[in-house]
Amino acid sequence: MKTFFLKVNFICILLIFAFISNIFYSKEAQAELLKPNWSFEGFFGTFDRASLQRGFQVYKEVCASCHSMSLVSYRNLGEKGGPEFTEEEVKAIASQYEVTDGPNAQGEMFTRPGRPSDKFKSPYPNENASRSANGGAYPPDMSVLAKARPGGADYIYSVLMGYEEKVPENIKLEDGVYYNKYMSGNKIRMSKPLSDGSVEYSDGTKASEQQMAKDVTSFMMWAAEPHLEVRKKLGFKSVLYLLILTILVYLIKKKIWSRIESKV
Amino acid sequence: MSADNLEQKYKPVHTNKTGGSPFTGITGWIDNRLPVIRMFKHEYLDFQVPKSLSYFWSFGGILTICLILLIITGLSLGMHYKPDTKYAFDSVEKIMRDVNFGWLIRYAHVNLTSFFFIAVYLHIFRSLYYGSYKEPRQLMWLIGIVIFFLMMATAFLGYTLPWGQMSFWGATVITNLFSAIPFFGESVVTWLWGDYSVGDAALNRFYVLHWLIAFLIVGVVVFHVIALHIVGSNNPSGIEPKDTRDTVSFSPFTTSKDLVGMLVFLLIFVAVMMYAPNYLGHPDNYIPANPLVTPPHIVPEWYFLPFYAILRVIPDKLMGVIAMVGSIAVLGLLPWLDFSRVRSCVFRPIWKQCVFLFVLNFFVLMYIGAAPADGIYVVIGRIATAFYFAFFFILAPLVAATEKPLPMPESIHEFENWKKQGKIKTINIFSK
Numbered sequence: 247m248k249t250f251f252l253k254v255n256f257i258c259i260l261l262i263f264a265f266i267s268n269i270f271y272s273k274e275a276q277a278e279l280l281k282p283n284w285s286f287e288g289f290f291g292t293f294d295r296a297s298l299q300r301g302f303q304v305y306k307e308v309c310a311s312c313h314s315m316s317l318v319s320y321r322n323l324g325e326k327g328g329p330e331f332t333e334e335e336v337k338a339i340a341s342q343y344e345v346t347d348g349p350n351a352q353g354e355m356f357t358r359p360g361r362p363s364d365k366f367k368s369p370y371p372n373e374n375a376s377r378s379a380n381g382g383a384y385p386p387d388m389s390v391l392a393k394a395r396p397g398g399a400d401y402i403y404s405v406l407m408g409y410e411e412k413v414p415e416n417i418k419l420e421d422g423v424y425y426n427k428y429m430s431g432n433k434i435r436m437s438k439p440l441s442d443g444s445v446e447y448s449d450g451t452k453a454s455e456q457q458m459a460k461d462v463t464s465f466m467m468w469a470a471e472p473h474l475e476v477r478k479k480l481g482f483k484s485v486l487y488l489l490i491l492t493i494l495v496y497l498i499k500k501k502i503w504s505r506i507e508s509k510v
Numbered sequence: 511m512s513a514d515n516l517e518q519k520y521k522p523v524h525t526n527k528t529g530g531s532p533f534t535g536i537t538g539w540i541d542n543r544l545p546v547i548r549m550f551k552h553e554y555l556d557f558q559v560p561k562s563l564s565y566f567w568s569f570g571g572i573l574t575i576c577l578i579l580l581i582i583t584g585l586s587l588g589m590h591y592k593p594d595t596k597y598a599f600d601s602v603e604k605i606m607r608d609v610n611f612g613w614l615i616r617y618a619h620v621n622l623t624s625f626f627f628i629a630v631y632l633h634i635f636r637s638l639y640y641g642s643y644k645e646p647r648q649l650m651w652l653i654g655i656v657i658f659f660l661m662m663a664t665a666f667l668g669y670t671l672p673w674g675q676m677s678f679w680g681a682t683v684i685t686n687l688f689s690a691i692p693f694f695g696e697s698v699v700t701w702l703w704g705d706y707s708v709g710d711a712a713l714n715r716f717y718v719l720h721w722l723i724a725f726l727i728v729g730v731v732v733f734h735v736i737a738l739h740i741v742g743s744n745n746p747s748g749i750e751p752k753d754t755r756d757t758v759s760f761s762p763f764t765t766s767k768d769l770v771g772m773l774v775f776l777l778i779f780v781a782v783m784m785y786a787p788n789y790l791g792h793p794d795n796y797i798p799a800n801p802l803v804t805p806p807h808i809v810p811e812w813y814f815l816p817f818y819a820i821l822r823v824i825p826d827k828l829m830g831v832i833a834m835v836g837s838i839a840v841l842g843l844l845p846w847l848d849f850s851r852v853r854s855c856v857f858r859p860i861w862k863q864c865v866f867l868f869v870l871n872f873f874v875l876m877y878i879g880a881a882p883a884d885g886i887y888v889v890i891g892r893i894a895t896a897f898y899f900a901f902f903f904i905l906a907p908l909v910a911a912t913e914k915p916l917p918m919p920e921s922i923h924e925f926e927n928w929k930k931q932g933k934i935k936t937i938n939i940f941s942k
């Protein structure tokens with residue numbers, strides 16, 4: 247009888263684990279995502295500043311012509327835990343954009359050079375405009391995109407690297423639709439955005455497709471989670487603190503209970 | 511009539527009950543007028559608690575802490591949140607980006623909700639396993655079920671607030687359930703929405719109700735705790751304490767033990783919140799709500815999945831809704847369906863297996879709730895749903911009537927001795 251209990255309990259626990267781990271991965275079978283080594287993963291993960299700065303360049307020169315990033319401000323580029331451009335660089339970046347402001351004292355809208363406090367300028371005035379310019383497809387806003395897909399950064403990177411010349415025979419592509427190994431349904435309505443040398447890095451890094459994909463994905467991850475570094479640092483400290491406190495309190499508890507336990 | 515007669519006829523009254531405090535000085539002055547200090551001493555310092563309580567009894571305290579933290583973080587979020595379909599998503603993102611430690615407050619609130627449910631499921635499991643729902647604690651159990659309903663309502667309403675894709679579509683699916691009400695269904699749904707679709711009016715009232723129900727929970731928890739102090743805690747042996755060999759004072763014994771439980775729970779919570787803050791959520795909720803784009807799978811939060819599964823596997827909408835609500839309400843019948851006089855599963859070998867199977871079945875339902883609603887999943891879901899109800903209506907009375915309990919000790923201190931001698935088995939990881 248006893249072994250029967252043990253067996254049933256053991257099987258229960260095994261099944262429970264199998265189910266839990268399954269719940270979150272029970273989506274349709276898809277190609278396994280590419281998993282590059284991200285500097286921001288793990289307990290002590292931090293962003294690679296140089297990579298974020300390059301990623302910003304890729305975003306600015308390639309993706310920004312279609313994708314907005316409307317929740318991020320230019321000033322964020324200079325903040326701690328991000329690409330950490332200097333104050334002058336941030337000002338220079340912001341002033342490259344013409345933003346509409348107003349109304350002025352005469353009641354008219356006017357344009358002026360951007361300031362660090364401005365939000366990233368969107369390529370299109372609204373969603374409909376961006377759809378009509380992209381053949382009906384909407385290039386999603388990139389502010390939180392890295393958190394809005396299962397697989398996160400791995401997924402974004404995989405999509406960028408997932409274009410293939412050879413289209414499997416069972417897939418029919420309409421006009422303006424491309425084959426992508428990782429997109430759901432394997433069809434994407436974004437043409438391959440990156441190819442070797444799409445941008446020229448000023449720090450001398452070779453702008454290979456892979457390098458750019460990695461940099462821009464890191465940048466998107468930072469945009470989605472700008473406080474990731476503080477979070478992980480604070481996380482480590484508070485877990486350590488709680489661990490020590492728990493051990494101490496446990497010892498105190500033992501001591502208190504020893505008063506009666508010896509008497510039993 | 512003489513004055514003497516008058517005095518005999520009327521009972522004296524004391525509208526002024528000042529006094530009676532065991533304290534002196536300022537404490538005594540206050541306690542004479544407002545006897546909360548006395549009550550606190552009586553209920554939390556001198557209060558006698560069974561000696562054999564395991565860490566499973568820490569979850570009540572853990573839940574209280576969770577509730578307090580939820581309210582504090584919720585208040586802070588409320589200072590910056592805007593319940594307007596145009597601004598809701600961006601206002602939450604503003605909290606995450608621009609408010610000082612806003613990300614911490616929001617991640618804490620969101621993950622606390624999940625941990626609140628983890629704790630409540632363990633708390634309910636404890637009551638189930640050790641028969642805490644039986645005489646004289648039936649009312650505690652019933653109040654608990656009311657709390658559970660309110661928790662689900664609050665969690666559902668809270669999930670709609672960031673106005674992401676899952677917020678919107680979850681709200682649409684769940685509020686549409688009311689259309690299953692015969693005759694008035696459609697009107698009820700329109701009335702709930704305040705409009706002809708889930709939109710601005712709905713979001714605004716979801717926000718108001720999310721707050722209201724959160725505070726209602728606090729009120730009901732107060733009743734839960736008052737009732738606890740009348741009936742006293744059950745314990746792993748299921749035997750009532752008889753003398754001081756069976757009990758310890760609440761402070762410092764139970765308090766120190768509960769503190770350990772709370773800290774371990776807090777540790778796990780903080781680790782998840784800091785290192786995987788979005789793990790328990792759904793990525794689609796970072797996509798702003800769009801009424802024109804239906805997500806491929808609309809799934810509720812993990813803690814609703816078992817009940818969502820019951821809803822979906824039943825082909826008729828009205829019956830599905832009744833079964834879903836019934837699956838929680840039926841818990842309330844358990845004290846009467848399981849009429850065995852023995853409380854603890856430690857002495858009930860067959861019922862113990864049933865309880866474990868019930869837990870396993872619960873996880874099966876959870877899995878089915880997240881799986882696509884077709885093919886083999888529906889079949890498994892129906893079997894699991896049938897077992898869920900059979901557990902209450904068939905197994906509980908049947909086992910109660912036929913099971914032969916194991917030999918039981920006379921008292922809690924004897925129970926402790928038996929445990930030391932290895933004569934009985936309890937759930938070990940939760941005892942030391």
Ligand code: HEM
Pocket residue numbers: 566567568569570571573574577630633634637642643647650651653654655657658727731734735738742743744745841
């Ligand atoms: C907001 C949620 C809740 C809070 C804050 C809460 C709080 C507490 C506290 C402080 C205790 C005493 C300590 C303990 O035995 O763990 C307790 C006991 C109990 N609770 Fe809850 N509870 C909650 C929800 C529930 C639910 C949902 C149920 C059942 C459906 C439930 C059923 C019980 C029962 C039966 C007891 C007595 C257990 C015993 O003495 O063995 N509670 N609760």
